[in-house]
Amino acid sequence: MAVQWDLYEMYLALLQAPLYHLIIEGLLMVWVAWLLLRKPKIRKPILTEKEQEELITDWQPEPLVPDTTEDHPALDPFVVEGKVGKYVCVNGRDCLNLATHNYLGLVEDKNMEDSAVECVKKYGVGSCGPRGFYGTVDVHLNLETRLAEFMELEEALIYSYGFSTIASAIPAYAKRGDVIFADEGSNFAVQKGLEASRSDVRFFKHNDMKDLERLLEAQSAKELKNGKNGKPVRKFLVVEGVYMNSGDICPLPEIVELKSKYKVRLFVDESISFGTLGRHGKGITEYYGIPADHIDLIMGSLEYAIPSVGGFCVGTSYVVDHQRLSGLGYCFSASLPPMLAAAAITAIDTMENDPDMFLDLNNVCRKLHIALSSLHQLRLGGHRDAPVKHLRLAKSTGCHNHDGQLLRQIANESMKRGLAVIVASYLDQSERFLPQPSLRLVANRLLTENDLDKAIKILEDSCTAVLS
Amino acid sequence: MAITSTCNCKLAPGQNGKSKHAHCSTESHFTDKQTFQEGYEGIGKPRNRNGIESFEEVPMSVALLTYMGWGIVILIGYVKEFLLSFVPSQNPEKNREGYAPLYSSFESFYTRNVYRPIRDCWNRPICSVPGAELVLKDRVTHDNGWTFSFTNTFTKCLNMGSYNYLGFAECEGPCATAAQKTTHSLGLGVCSPRQELGTMAIHKELETLVARFVGAEDAITFGMGFATNALNLPSLVSKGCLVISDENNHASLILGLRLSGATIRVFKHNNMKSLEAKLREAVVQGQPRTYRPWRKILIVAEGVYSMEGSIVNLPEIIALKKKYKAYLYLDEAHSIGALGPRGRGAVDYFGCDPKDVDILMGTFTKSFGSAGGYIAGSKKLINHLRINSHANCYATAMSPPVAQQIISSMRIIMGEDGTDEGQRRLVQLSRNSRYFRQKLRQLGLIVYGNDDSPVVPVLLFMPAKIAATSRELIKRGVASVSVGFPATRITESRSRFCISASHTKEMLDKAIEAMDEVGDLLRLKYSRLPRPIGPVIYGEDKKPQQDQVD
Numbered sequence A: 001m002a003v004q005w006d007l008y009e010m011y012l013a014l015l016q017a018p019l020y021h022l023i024i025e026g027l028l029m030v031w032v033a034w035l036l037l038r039k040p041k042i043r044k045p046i047l048t049e050k051e052q053e054e055l056i057t058d059w060q061p062e063p064l065v066p067d068t069t070e071d072h073p074a075l076d077p078f079v080v081e082g083k084v085g086k087y088v089c090v091n092g093r094d095c096l097n098l099a100t101h102n103y104l105g106l107v108e109d110k111n112m113e114d115s116a117v118e119c120v121k122k123y124g125v126g127s128c129g130p131r132g133f134y135g136t137v138d139v140h141l142n143l144e145t146r147l148a149e150f151m152e153l154e155e156a157l158i159y160s161y162g163f164s165t166i167a168s169a170i171p172a173y174a175k176r177g178d179v180i181f182a183d184e185g186s187n188f189a190v191q192k193g194l195e196a197s198r199s200d201v202r203f204f205k206h207n208d209m210k211d212l213e214r215l216l217e218a219q220s221a222k223e224l225k226n227g228k229n230g231k232p233v234r235k236f237l238v239v240e241g242v243y244m245n246s247g248d249i250c251p252l253p254e255i256v257e258l259k260s261k262y263k264v265r266l267f268v269d270e271s272i273s274f275g276t277l278g279r280h281g282k283g284i285t286e287y288y289g290i291p292a293d294h295i296d297l298i299m300g301s302l303e304y305a306i307p308s309v310g311g312f313c314v315g316t317s318y319v320v321d322h323q324r325l326s327g328l329g330y331c332f333s334a335s336l337p338p339m340l341a342a343a344a345i346t347a348i349d350t351m352e353n354d355p356d357m358f359l360d361l362n363n364v365c366r367k368l369h370i371a372l373s374s375l376h377q378l379r380l381g382g383h384r385d386a387p388v389k390h391l392r393l394a395k396s397t398g399c400h401n402h403d404g405q406l407l408r409q410i411a412n413e414s415m416k417r418g419l420a421v422i423v424a425s426y427l428d429q430s431e432r433f434l435p436q437p438s439l440r441l442v443a444n445r446l447l448t449e450n451d452l453d454k455a456i457k458i459l460e461d462s463c464t465a466v467l468s
Numbered sequence B: 001m002a003i004t005s006t007c008n009c010k011l012a013p014g015q016n017g018k019s020k021h022a023h024c025s026t027e028s029h030f031t032d033k034q035t036f037q038e039g040y041e042g043i044g045k046p047r048n049r050n051g052i053e054s055f056e057e058v059p060m061s062v063a064l065l066t067y068m069g070w071g072i073v074i075l076i077g078y079v080k081e082f083l084l085s086f087v088p089s090q091n092p093e094k095n096r097e098g099y100a101p102l103y104s105s106f107e108s109f110y111t112r113n114v115y116r117p118i119r120d121c122w123n124r125p126i127c128s129v130p131g132a133e134l135v136l137k138d139r140v141t142h143d144n145g146w147t148f149s150f151t152n153t154f155t156k157c158l159n160m161g162s163y164n165y166l167g168f169a170e171c172e173g174p175c176a177t178a179a180q181k182t183t184h185s186l187g188l189g190v191c192s193p194r195q196e197l198g199t200m201a202i203h204k205e206l207e208t209l210v211a212r213f214v215g216a217e218d219a220i221t222f223g224m225g226f227a228t229n230a231l232n233l234p235s236l237v238s239k240g241c242l243v244i245s246d247e248n249n250h251a252s253l254i255l256g257l258r259l260s261g262a263t264i265r266v267f268k269h270n271n272m273k274s275l276e277a278k279l280r281e282a283v284v285q286g287q288p289r290t291y292r293p294w295r296k297i298l299i300v301a302e303g304v305y306s307m308e309g310s311i312v313n314l315p316e317i318i319a320l321k322k323k324y325k326a327y328l329y330l331d332e333a334h335s336i337g338a339l340g341p342r343g344r345g346a347v348d349y350f351g352c353d354p355k356d357v358d359i360l361m362g363t364f365t366k367s368f369g370s371a372g373g374y375i376a377g378s379k380k381l382i383n384h385l386r387i388n389s390h391a392n393c394y395a396t397a398m399s400p401p402v403a404q405q406i407i408s409s410m411r412i413i414m415g416e417d418g419t420d421e422g423q424r425r426l427v428q429l430s431r432n433s434r435y436f437r438q439k440l441r442q443l444g445l446i447v448y449g450n451d452d453s454p455v456v457p458v459l460l461f462m463p464a465k466i467a468a469t470s471r472e473l474i475k476r477g478v479a480s481v482s483v484g485f486p487a488t489r490i491t492e493s494r495s496r497f498c499i500s501a502s503h504t505k506e507m508l509d510k511a512i513e514a515m516d517e518v519g520d521l522l523r524l525k526y527s528r529l530p531r532p533i534g535p536v537i538y539g540e541d542k543k544p545q546q547d548q549v550d
């Protein structure tokens, strides 16, 4: 009723209003409509055909790629002959290998090779199709089941490349408008994943939980201000179990606490920690004794502890299964060659049957840590339990490039003396937070005390040769 | 000659069906001489291998019905969800109360209601080599696609779904043997990126061979084709550069471009007029707002489009790129090995000079039956990539047996194994493709793409036919791939067949017969173009002449 009455009143008012008033109102309305609807005028220079041709002839693009220096180390990499195992033949010289991520020493595992060969006899090498289109071989399904069982989680999913695993998994969930908290010390694959997600990325200081809490607090204050009408914001936290760029272990207990408090989803890159940390090699969660279901997604690699190719994600089916339709590197790439998956299954067998290998590895990690900390001219970074160690110049020259050159010389000297170590390679221009140059050393379960002594001796000698 | 000859396929006026011929541009940029006499030295003779390319347009009534079909699918979904909303549901996640939902609602609606009920048409597990035939591991679902269980029975099917163009997916023979030997001698894993300690002699051998194969100065290889695009494009273009990209480019290219920070503009699929318009506008207008000229312009295209079956119009793109001083990135994932008298991709097919393509990219997952990807080009380009490529610096090196498989199969294609096996496969593939396509056309099916392309998409249109076609074909022992939205345009659901050199004529006939039956059963014979008349004789048309093959 009330509405009708209002309308009637308005009608009466209209009748009473003077005509000029109505006309002015009408004109005003037309003007407003015109203002709203008119297209912004673009000053488009109209050029004649001839002028256009001239522009086309005049335009000189930059060269496709800039000139490169001929003596860049990447143009003349070390060339390895034979297997890249505990010992490796680099540029024709036999060396003890502390450079490649063969933590468990499984490169030399004959069983892995045998199962790969058996697999080729049945399936050939390539899978000739993505998982969706007849590229799913039963070996892939077996490997996924085995990985899920090994990690005691619901479901696993494999990718055909370690780098693409991380870089595809993150943007499968995080999208534009979401917020991601990430560590400044994240590796390059994580950085690319963050970039591809187009989310709002906030970096906290490396392993600094205070800084992380500050950012989380700021975000929840912001959400509170937006009040109830604001859509709930999806928030993610991405960390690494063991950081590739520093050898540090993430403080998972604090992280899990913060994650539950601020309701952010936690993704952990376990590329290094899978198969190295914990009594049974189950990674960072086992190391800290934290139930794995606190973590929303665990991403791992089949290229380090398991020396095959590929990567995987594990977690609940609700989370993991989503990637089967939205993981770009999963959907739009041929699946992992079955032989590499078969070899990975054999590696899991070995890891399950011989859990003492993780004790051995941990022993080597700690011994190597102690041994390396005795070096005078190099400063050790990284956690004692981590299989990756970084050595930086104790006295930095203050120049990034010069430090790098000195370290490279030390590495070359070491190779001459029979120890393979490398300078961690980074793309200086592309890294978000460029780490200081370092020698990255890798612990291998098969290293003996003698080997370690030899390595330290060679490193010392090389340092003396180069630095003094 | 080639370009004009394709224009003879114009339809008689008054014909109802319309046909777009991507290669029929009225404003051709060349005369015949220009295009083909610039052929790449050493081959000498200009070739005419430019097949007819057609994309028959969707009849209006079918398009309407298709939209209605999708409407019904979505509607049923909404009704179902509405009814289900009365049933108290549990949170699918444990211990995640108060978290923002992980998935957007439409996305999960689509997965639940459209994809899940027909999920059995994808990810079918196989337990054999994906050769000319494959063995499916049968599975059943008792809950409408939520879960599957294996029945422990197996079905042997003709394999028309794998990208096994040259038939190198083999579990015996010289390639497999060599891969096994390499596994024992060099191991499987390298555990290090190429720039650190992951470069082996076999990688260098592979790169030299690839460079020789594609006719470039140098090449660089990576462990995954997808990553080759996604991780190298950012080192080639950046902010202030313009990329003009084909609308049907692969996800890996799009990802790489997005990561690069360059401005991206899209041209209509294989449409040279659209490309030229974009190029012209870019050079004339410069960057938006500032009008500053672009730093450089990169055209990105593929050799064979895996969903369209079309072949890139390379000669015209090269002419345009030269005219506008743009650079060209050609992804030969599906064309390398599969096209050209010598199997060297779209460049070889058109007899172009490989030096005219600035960046030759390709993958080893298809024709070579292996894994990984390459980029080939000038020494300067490859040096730049060796230093700056994300994949070369951070991603693990290619596994040795995988590299060995590529080396062995590539040598066979090049005839360096001392047999004519490679040549035999190339001829077989091109005969198979032409025969199969013509036969399907004759049945009245709408077949997209180029006559010479081994990728054969057959249009289904209606969403309900996606699963039906796939299932009916499996019943008849033919494994094919069916796709719909979002992989294709909403009206253009299709079934795709990939031809292989390992298929025999008998196998193709079996598939054609199956498609004939299914076409009648599901009413797929939409084509209104005049059907090719007369018997299609296997291997008769356009045999590569001896002098074209060296």
Ligand SMILES: Cc1ncc(COP(=O)(O)O)c(C=O)c1O
Binding pocket: A130, A332, A333, A334, A335, B224, B225, B226, B227, B229, B250, B252, B302, B306, B331, B333, B334, B363, B364, B365, B371, B372, B373
């Ligand atoms: C055009 C194109 N580029 C790249 C790729 C990715 O190649 P790969 O399967 O080797 O990762 C594909 C494969 O599906 C493709 O079609």
